Amino acid sequence: MLKGIHHIAIICSDYKKSKHFYTKVLGFTIIKETFRKERNSYKLDLALNGSYCIELFSFPNPPKRPSRPEAQGLxxxxxxxxxxxxxxxxxxxxxxxxxxxxxxxxxxxxxxxxxxxxxxxxxxxxx
Missing domain, CATH: 3.10.180.10 (2,3-Dihydroxybiphenyl 1,2-Dioxygenase, domain 1)
Known part of the structure; x- marks a missing residue:
């Protein structure tokens, strides 16, 4: 049924800062950057060693997600x-x-x- 993991979606609070982190710090390459005017949102498709793996999203005022201690979810x-x-x-x-x-x-x-x-x-x- 499943062939593999296609991508991981991440919603960030500061698009410019996260774009820099994932591309310049971690070394992901940009496949495509799309600004979705109707949502006031960016979608950045990122690859690692040529394989598509992360979709980085920005949304206006995204809610915070609990992370620590061990919360449910990712x-x-x-x-x-x-x-x-x-x-x-x-x-x-x-x-x-x-x-x-x-x-x-x-x-x-x-x-x-x-x-x-x-x-x-x-x-x-x-x-």
């Missing part, structure tokens, strides 16, 4: 990386702080968390 978005320390160092150079490195009890793989401009929890998971 918990976090995780990105696979090959060198966790190098990614953490790069984020630090771009003024993005990360939590201390942890080890997954089940897989013994290392990971850390950081946040986007709207405090959406993001994870780096070392493969």
């Amino acid at each position: 918990r976090h978005l995780a990105f696979s990386v090959s060198n966790l320390e190098a990614c953490i160092l790069r984020l630090k150079e771009l003024n993005v702080s990360t939590e201390p490195i942890r080890v997954d009890e089940v897989t013994q793989k290392r990971f850390t968390f950081f946040e986007d401009p709207d405090h959406l929890p993001l994870e780096l998971y070392e493969l």
Whole structure:
């Protein structure tokens, strides 16, 4: 029935700031940027390594979503990386702080968390 995940939709509070974060800090490439005048809203289609994966939306005055402690709904978005320390160092150079490195009890793989401009929890998971 399902073939895979097509995309992840994220609604941001500050479009310019989030666009910068996802493209300049995390390195996503822009596929298409659309301003929807009737909704006063942007839709930014983003790719990672050539694969379409995030739709970044802006809406006037979007309601805040509870994130911590563990609220129902989307918990976090995780990105696979090959060198966790190098990614953490790069984020630090771009003024993005990360939590201390942890080890997954089940897989013994290392990971850390950081946040986007709207405090959406993001994870780096070392493969």
